[in-house]
Every structure is written in structure tokens, then in C-alpha cells.
Amino acid sequence: MIINRHKHCFSLRLLLALMILLLLQANQKLMAQPHPPRPVKINATSQVLAFGAFYQGPAGGTITITTQGVRSQTGSIVLLSLGFPFSAALFEVHANPGTIISILNGPDAVLAGSLGGSMTVHMGASDPASPFVANKNYNIAINLYLGGRLNVGPPASNPPGTYSGTFNITLVQE
Numbered sequence: 203m204i205i206n207r208h209k210h211c212f213s214l215r216l217l218l219a220l221m222i223l224l225l226l227q228a229n230q231k232l233m234a235q236p237h238p239p240r241p242v243k244i245n246a247t248s249q250v251l252a253f254g255a256f257y258q259g260p261a262g263g264t265i266t267i268t269t270q271g272v273r274s275q276t277g278s279i280v281l282l283s284l285g286f287p288f289s290a291a292l293f294e295v296h297a298n299p300g301t302i303i304s305i306l307n308g309p310d311a312v313l314a315g316s317l318g319g320s321m322t323v324h325m326g327a328s329d330p331a332s333p334f335v336a337n338k339n340y341n342i343a344i345n346l347y348l349g350g351r352l353n354v355g356p357p358a359s360n361p362p363g364t365y366s367g368t369f370n371i372t373l374v375q376e
Contacts, residue, residue, distance in 0.1 A: 240340055242303055242375045243296040251323070251369070253352045254288030256281050262355045269329035269347040279354060290329075291350075293371075294343035297336035301375055305332035305346075308370030313352075317363035324351045325369060333376070 253265045256279055263277015273288045275281050297303060307325035314320050326349035338344055348371065354360055 239298050239301065239375075240296075242301065242336075242373050244346070244371075244373055245294045245296075245343075247292045247294060249289055249292035251291035251348065251350050252286075252288050254281065255284040255286040256354070258354045258357055258360060260356055262353075262360065265352045265354065266326065267349045267351075269327055269349045271347075277354075291348040293346040293348070295336070295346050295373065296340050296343060297375065298340055299336055299338065301336040302333055303336060304374040304376060305348075306372040306374060308372070311367050311369035313365040313367040315361060315363045315365045317361045319355070319360040319363075319365075321355070321360055321365055322353045323367070323369060324353070325371065326350045 251267060253267060254273060256265060256275070259278025259280065261278040263275055263279040265279055265281070266274050266276075267288060267290050268274075269290050271289045273281060295303065305328050311323045311325075312320050313323060328349075329347040330344070336344060350369075
């Protein structure tokens with residue numbers, strides 16, 4: 203009987219050791235948190251915010267480009283179709299799926315004229331509208347369109363010519 207008890211004790215110890223080993227292996231595969239999220243990345247494309255050709259009357263006015271690239275005017279502005287393109291700005295955004303992204307437009311941009319003068323651009327709406335939720339894999343770009351409004355003064359302040367400048371936007375990952 204003593205031999206039986208010793209075998210029974212050895213079997214219990216072996217079973218206990220196997221259970222501990224299995225538990226240790228299970229714990230090695232558990233993760234306390236997911237990998238850190240990748241930061242939002244934005245890339246400019248060749249499609250820039252462009253207002254096309256126009257003529258300003260004596261009072262000036264505004265030209266608006268929507269996120270769909272539709273152009274409209276106010277005041278004494280006459281829109282011209284001379285082959286000069288007009289479009290909303292296009293950016294490519296990369297973010298983890300489920301990331302909430304808000305767009306912060308910088309201050310109005312100042313466009314300097316090739317023959318003097320300056321105009322201001324106020325950044326408009328975006329498509330997708332801010333804030334939006336990233337719904338694609340990080341490696342697939344989300345197209346972000348930005349429209350704007352160009353403030354045009356009278357001809358004495360804004361002589362004909364080419365006007366150019368830059369603007370800033372900030373994406374906030376929430």
C-alpha cells in the first residue's frame with residue numbers, strides 16, 4: 203500500500219505540473235493592449251485649389267469653389283472660360299480604421315499677385331465633412347477634398363495677373 207500512495211502522489215504532482223505549464227503557455231500569448239496606433243498621415247496631390255480665369259468689375263467680390271469643384275461668384279466678378287482650370291484641393295489621408303479625424307483650417311491664406319496686389323483665400327468645407335471617421339485600411343488613401351472662397355478687390359487693388367500662395371490645414375486625430 204505504501205507503493206500505491208507514492209505512485210498516487212507522483213501522479214498528482216505530474217498532473218499539477220502539466221496544468222501549470224499549460225497555464226504559462228496560455229499567458230504568453232495574451233496581450234495587455236493592442237499595438238500603438240499609427241499617426242494620421244496626409245499627402246498633397248497634384249490637384250490644387252484653383253479658381254480659374256475671371257474678370258473683376260469695379261466692386262470686386264468673391265469666387266467660391268465647392269468640394270465637388272463647382273465654381274460660383276458674388277459681386278461684380280465675371281467668371282471666364284478661357285481654359286484655365288478650377289478645382290478643389292485634393293489630399294490623400296492615411297489613418298487606422300475607426301480613427302476620428304477633425305480638420306483645423308489655418309488662418310486665411312494671402313495670395314501675392316505677379317503684377318502686385320494681394321487677395322485672401324478662406325478655406326471652406328471639406329469632403330468628407332469634419333470630423334470624419336477613417337473607414338479604410340491604413341494603406342488605402344482616403345480622398346479629402348477642400349474648397350475655398352477667394353476675396354477679390356477692385357482692379358486698382360488687384361491688377362490682372364497670376365496670384366499664388368499656400369495655405370495650412372491641420373488634422374487632429376481624436
